[in-house]
Amino acid sequence: MSRKHELLNLMNIDTSWMKNIPNGKMNLLSFNNLELEAKNCDACSLSNTRNNVVFGKGDQKAKVLIIGEAPGKDEDLSGEPFVGRAGKLLNEILFSMKLSRDNVYITNTVKCRPPENRNPNSDEINSCSRFLDGQISLISPSIIILLGKVAAERLMNTSEPMSFLRGKVHYYKNTDIPMLVFYHPAYLLRSPSEKSKVWDDILLMKSITHGS
Numbered sequence: 001m002s003r004k005h006e007l008l009n010l011m012n013i014d015t016s017w018m019k020n021i022p023n024g025k026m027n028l029l030s031f032n033n034l035e036l037e038a039k040n041c042d043a044c045s046l047s048n049t050r051n052n053v054v055f056g057k058g059d060q061k062a063k064v065l066i067i068g069e070a071p072g073k074d075e076d077l078s079g080e081p082f083v084g085r086a087g088k089l090l091n092e093i094l095f096s097m098k099l100s101r102d103n104v105y106i107t108n109t110v111k112c113r114p115p116e117n118r119n120p121n122s123d124e125i126n127s128c129s130r131f132l133d134g135q136i137s138l139i140s141p142s143i144i145i146l147l148g149k150v151a152a153e154r155l156m157n158t159s160e161p162m163s164f165l166r167g168k169v170h171y172y173k174n175t176d177i178p179m180l181v182f183y184h185p186a187y188l189l190r191s192p193s194e195k196s197k198v199w200d201d202i203l204l205m206k207s208i209t210h211g212s
């Protein structure tokens with residue numbers, strides 16, 4: 001059984017119907033369907049105030065999946081993740097890891113902007129979870145990078161502080177997909193003295209992906 005099927009089965013999603021569809025086509029179909037569903041979603045009140053659903057962007061077959069917190073003002077207006085100041089810093093971090101937006105996939109724990117850029121609440125995160133879980137299954141990444149505490153809490157169900165979560169290799173559910181917690185670029189913009197610590201995160205990432 002492929003890892004994608006294992007992940008879907010873990011989520012109690014029936015995969016028997018997939019067997020006659022070539023893998024690549026099935027992924028594309030499912031990804032497009034999921035995105036369409038998200039674009040029409042009104043499962044939580046964020047749908048009342050959004051301009052655009054920010055589903056995610058990048059390579060749907062990426063080895064590296066990056067998960068942020070929630071769309072902000074610029075993202076809500078453009079429909080793309082991390083296009084504001086934090087996004088520019090994220091581009092630099094990617095560049096330091098010899099990556100670019102073309103060979104990673106970037107998304108958020110919720111796909112609609114919380115008003116006034118507040119943190120998404122647990123109801124909003126839960127309403128949106130099937131979209132993020134679906135993206136993870138379909139992309140089937142080799143590594144997941146969680147930007148900041150909200151993403152870490154969502155994926156690890158933990159309330160440990162960032163100081164405890166950073167610098168360690170975690171795993172997605174009961175799979176062998178490693179997950180790393182990085183500082184959120186918006187936090188680094190607010191606390192420039194912490195920027196040097198990103199280098200440790202990058203080195204940890206390199207030590208895991210070396211040779212893959």
Ligand code: URA
Nearest residue numbers: 068069070071081082
């Ligand atoms: N911050 C996030 O967490 N996600 C975005 O898409 C933009 C800013």
